[in-house]
Ligand SMILES: *[C@@H]1O[C@H](CO)[C@@H](O)[C@H](O)[C@H]1NC(C)=O
Ligand SMILES: *[C@@H]1O[C@H](CO)[C@@H](O)[C@H](O)[C@H]1NC(C)=O
Ligand SMILES: *[C@@H]1O[C@H](CO)[C@@H](O)[C@H](O)[C@H]1NC(C)=O
């Protein structure tokens with residue numbers, strides 16, 4: 001994708017490494033998790049292409065089928081009482097806390113975080129000492145935060161309220177309290193580049209000459225072999241929709257300029273405070289995104305690579321400079337990787353596996369994993385879709401533009417992705433058994 005050149009800047013920044021560094025104390029961690037960022041370079045697979053289930057997989061190291069967070073609703077266990085009682089007190093951060101880490105979270109957590117029926121803003125997930133949790137889903141202005149359990153409202157003054165910048169300010173405050181003798185874990189979760197794609201004022205007119213990448217499947221229906229949800233997209237996308245897609249693309253990149261600043265400020269601050277050499281920095285996203293692929297205007301939720309592959313960049317002590325992991329790495333591998341790097345034992349019921357060994361030595365043999373699961377529980381409502389009488393019965397969802405719908409209860413699937421030196425296949429079963437295919 002064209003987007004590569006844009007990201008080169010922070011790749012270079014993150015991949016300037018230190019060679020072998022003798023770890024004589026527990027390392028620090030900074031994780032930056034963007035929302036809905038599609039692939040930039042190589043990277044990570046997510047095992048479920050939707051925010052809340054993927055975030056729950058990152059926190060637990062488990063497949064959605066095992067943590068049971070199925071969609072972005074409380075009824076689908078997004079921040080539900082079930083999640084809080086059964087899984088949240090065993091996320092990776094609880095083990096860091098037991099080891100004496102100072103811990104900090106800022107930004108979007110799970111989409112239903114802070115809702116009154118699931119504990120409101122007073123609920124602070126176990127393991128986090130300092131908590132700046134966004135109530136609800138990603139947005140840039142006019143939102144509520146839980147600051148250590150206290151409700152704080154933000155309006156829409158760019159100088160005071162732009163969420164990515166507010167997260168950065170809180171993170172710098174947390175860093176100012178850290179020192180070389182005590183380890184910390186800082187998790188930053190900015191809204192960018194999620195809808196409504198609102199750039200910071202200073203970046204509003206950047207990239208105005210760019211358009212969304214015209215991938216080979218751009219603006220074209222996927223054809224007869226696809227599930228009905230993809231067969232009902234237009235044969236050729238109309239120019240007005242393409243114009244909106246280009247506009248969304250530019251605004252997504254503009255929102256990411258604020259993330260670039262965040263990465264830079266955090267990096268410089270760690271360096272200034274002499275904490276950089278003993279700090280791992282991870283940069284990734286919760287799921288991918290498409291813009292016009294198979295004539296789907298913009299969203300995620302599909303089993304294709306545009307929605308399940310995301311960037312993954314790592315730097316830190318003993319990470320070999322420029323090393324590239326050659327086998328697939330999954331969102332469920334992040335938790336066990338953090339734990340192994342901190343020399344904390346990995347709970348036996350984690351589904352993922354640590355990729356720490358492959359960060360340290362590029363010659364290390366590949367993981368023996370040859371397949372993994374990609375799964376999604378389609379979302380919908382029974383409500384008719386305004387302006388789309390053909391969908392009177394409901395059952396479809398996310399019909400943002402021209403009645404092109406991007407999800408449905410029937411878009412519920414389990415795929416087995418086989419990927420190794422020898423195989424490159426995906427086979428999927430949908431809930432409505434309409435298609436089972438292999439390619
Ligand atoms: C935020 O809310 C104010 C007051 O309701 C409104 O005027 C403004 O347009 C909103 N801004 C955004 C970006 O939503
Ligand atoms: C370092 O930070 C830890 C945790 O905040 C604190 O307990 C300790 O006193 C600090 N040490 C120094 C030398 O400032
Ligand atoms: C967009 O404009 C910039 C600066 O004027 C220029 O460097 C770049 O090549 C242009 N890109 C395209 C795709 O036209």
Ligand SMILES: *[C@@H]1O[C@H](CO)[C@@H](O)[C@H](O)[C@H]1NC(C)=O
Pocket residue numbers: 343
């Ligand atoms: C890791 O933990 C084990 C068991 O607690 C301990 O024996 C070992 O010394 C630790 N290794 C490092 C590098 O700290």
Ligand SMILES: *[C@@H]1O[C@H](CO)[C@@H](O)[C@H](O)[C@H]1NC(C)=O
Pocket residue numbers: 368369370
């Ligand atoms: C991969 O190797 C590990 C031990 O190195 C083993 O526990 C695991 O079962 C193996 N997995 C597969 C799929 O062969």
Ligand SMILES: *[C@@H]1O[C@H](CO)[C@@H](O)[C@H](O)[C@H]1NC(C)=O
Pocket residue numbers: 070071072073075076077378379380381
């Ligand atoms: C989320 O999942 C639950 C449980 O399967 C279901 O009842 C609910 O309708 C789903 N929500 C949406 C928006 O599809």
Ligand SMILES: *[C@@H]1O[C@H](CO)[C@@H](O)[C@H](O)[C@H]1NC(C)=O
Pocket residue numbers: 228394395396408410431432
């Ligand atoms: C979803 O699948 C069921 C069969 O399982 C079918 O009756 C229904 O019409 C499908 N919904 C749509 C919107 O096609």
